[in-house]
Amino acid sequence: MRAGAPRRALRPTAKALPEHARAHNRSLVLAHLFHEGASSRADIARSTSLTRVTVSGLVADLMAEGLVEELGIRAEGKVGKPATFVAMRTESFQVVAVDLADDTRMQGAVVSLVGEVVSRREAPLDGVTGDAAVDLLETLCRQLLADAQHPVLGVGIASPGVIDTDGRVVAAPNLGWSDLPLSALFERRLGVPVHVANDANTRALGEFTYGTASGSGAIVVTVGQGVGSGVVVDGALVSGRHNAAGEIGHVTVVDDETAGETPYPCACGRRGCLETVLSVPALRRRIAGLDPQDSDAALASVGRLLGISLAPVVSTLDLEEVLLSGPPELLDGPLLEAALTTIRARTMPVIGHELTMRMGSLDEDGVLAGAAVLVLSGQLGVT
Amino acid sequence: MRAGAPRRALRPTAKALPEHARAHNRSLVLAHLFHEGASSRADIARSTSLTRVTVSGLVADLMAEGLVEELGIRAEGKVGKPATFVAMRTESFQVVAVDLADDTRMQGAVVSLVGEVVSRREAPLDGVTGDAAVDLLETLCRQLLADAQHPVLGVGIASPGVIDTDGRVVAAPNLGWSDLPLSALFERRLGVPVHVANDANTRALGEFTYGTASGSGAIVVTVGQGVGSGVVVDGALVSGRHNAAGEIGHVTVVDDETAGETPYPCACGRRGCLETVLSVPALRRRIAGLDPQDSDAALASVGRLLGISLAPVVSTLDLEEVLLSGPPELLDGPLLEAALTTIRARTMPVIGHELTMRMGSLDEDGVLAGAAVLVLSGQLGVT
C-alpha cells in the first residue's frame, strides 16, 4: 500500500509548435546532404520519409538562403525523368575554430564545413590569463575572421575547463577564467554566432561527425597535458550536473594498496589521479630512459589502470566503443591493448567482448574539426 | 589539412509532423495534471507556455476520452472570473504491474495511477521456466485484469535480464527466456497495451516518478538476489548498445591483489564480480555470526568496493545522486556511508562533494510502481 505523490517530470519538456516541426525537417534535409553528399530531392524524400513536395519546399528555402545549390542532371541512365542533384554549398561557407587546450598557445584555424583546415594562426599565451587572455582570443578570432575567403557561419571555441550549455565558462583554471559568459560576450564583440564547449567534448564531437566513432554509445578519452573525455550515450553528448561530465582525469586509480604503483600528487591537490599516470608528461616520465621492453611493460601497466577505471563505465552504460586520442607512440600499442584486455576481463562477456577500443581517427586537428561541428550543429542543426 | 568525409549523423532522427506536436502538447498537459494535481486551464497554459485556447482544446479532447474531468470552481477568492479546476481521473483507471525479479514467485498487483498498490496476487514459480513460465505469467495477468475495478490502461512487466526497447526479452536466464517478444505476444493474448522493461531500470523509473530522485543525473543500484542498476543521464534512462545498460553486477571489484578480499566465483563464470560481495545472499554470508562491530566493518568493506567501482561512473557522468535500493538493515548504514566516503575520496571535489547518496525512497513495491510508470509513460507520455 505504499505510495508517494508524484514529484516531478523526468525531463522538463517545452511546447511544440508547427514551426518547430519545420525547423526539424529542415535540419533533416541539411543533415542528409551533409552526410550523404549530393542527392536528388527524391533521394532526400526517401531517406527522410518526407514527401517529395515537402522536400522541394524545404530545398527551395535552403537555396534562397544560399546554403544549398543545384548541381545539374544526374548522369547515370535509369528509366524515368533524370534527377537534379542538389548539394550543400560546403565550399561557400567557412567556420572559425579555436583550440585552447594547449598551455602555451592558442591555436586557431579557418575550417571548411567538412572539417578541413584551410588556414591557421597561433597566438602564444606567454602566461597571460584572465581578461588579457580574453583580449588575446578576441584578436585571434578577428584575424581568423579576416582570413576567411567565404562567409563565416560562426566561431567555435574549444576550451579546457567546465563550460555550461550556454557557452559560459564556469571554470577554466589554466586560463584564469571563472564564470565568464564567453559565448554571449564574443557574439556581441564579433557580431557572429559563437559556440563554446569543453575541449574533450569537442574532440568527441569531431570524432563522431568526421571520424569513425559510432553514435550509440562511446567514450573518447583525450590524453594531453591532462586527461579528459567526452561521452556519448544514446546518441547525445552527456553534459552532467555541473557540466563536468567526462572529467575522468581526476578519478583515483592508484592508492597505497595498488600493487607496483605509488600514488603521486596531482595538480588537483589529491593523490593517485588517473592524470598522474596517463597524461603525456606522466607517460614520458614513466618511460624515460627505459629500454623498449621495460617501456612497453610500463605503458601496459598504465593501460591496466585505465582499463580498471573504465570497466565500470563501459559496463554501466553498455558502451560500444572506447576511443583514445593523443600521441600514438605512447597510446597506440601496449597501453591500448592492456586497457582493452583489462576492460574485457572485468566486464560481462556480452558487453566487453563486442567492445571495440582503438585510437581516434582524427589527429591533432580533431579539436578544430569538432569546433566546426559546434557551429554546424548550433547554426544548422547538423550533427 | 586533415579531413574526413562526414560519416553519419550522431542521432538518427525521424521526421516531424504537426500531429506529433499535438501529441507532445497533449502529453505536456497530462504531465502537468499528473505532477501538479488539479489546476485550471489557465494554470496549465501558464505552466506549459501554451495559450489558453490551445489548452482548452486539448483539455476538451482529454475530457472526451475520459482521462480528465472538471472538478468545479476554485474556492479561493481572487479577482477575476473564478477558475474551473480540471484534473486527471487517476482514480478511474488502473494499471496491472508485475515484478519478475524474485526467483521464487511472480509478484503482481493492480496499481493506481499514482503508484498505490490496490490489490495483489502472487504466483509461485516452482522452478518453471520457458513457455510454462510464460503461461504462468499470462494467467497471473488475466487474474489481475479481472481484479481491477476500473478500466486498465495497460500491463507493465518488470523482468530481470536484457530487454530491448520494443519489449522483447533478449535474454532472461532465470526464467529460461531468450529472444522472446513478450510485449507483442501479450498484447495479442491480453488485448491491452503491454510494456516490458528490465527490473532495475523499472525501479529507477519508479524512484524518479514517485520517489525523490532528481532527473538530471542519477544511478539507482538495486541489491537483491543479484545487483543491477538503472541510470538516468540528462533526464533520460540509458539503454545502451545491447540494452544492457546498468548491468553493474558483473563488474570485477575483487582480484588477487585486492587487500583483505578473496575473489569468489560468480554465477557468470568469472570471479570477483560486484555481485559476489554486494548481493543480499553474499552480504548475509559475509556478516553471518559476526558481532555488531565486526559486522559493521564487514559491510563497510563492501561499501568501499562499491564506491571504488562507482567513482569512475559518477565522475564520468557528473552524476547528482546515487540511490541504493534493497534491505535497509544491510545497506543503510556502514555500507552506504563507506561507499559515499570512498566515492568522495576518489573523485574531484566539485563532483563528489555535492553528490548525495542515500536509500531509495520506495520500498519493495518500488518495482511495481515503476511498472505502472512504464504504462503511464508508454500510453500517455507521462513521466
Place this chain on the structure above:
DNA sequence: TCACGTTTGTTAGTAGAACTTCCTTATTAA
C-alpha cells in the same frame, strides 16, 4: 518508331495545429 511504364519535380487543394484578437462571464476593489 512509337506506345507504355517509370521516375522526377511541381501545382492545387485539404486537413491539422497553434496563434492572435475579440468577446462574454464572473468576481473583487474602490
Place this chain on the structure above:
DNA sequence: TTAATAAGGAAGTTCTACTAACAAACGTGA
C-alpha cells in the same frame, strides 16, 4: 455602481505537411 482583473471561448489567420493529379523526360519493348 463602476472599474479592473481573470477565465474561458469563438472566429479568423498563419503555418505545416499531406494527398492527388499532372507534365516532363527518359528507357523499354513490340
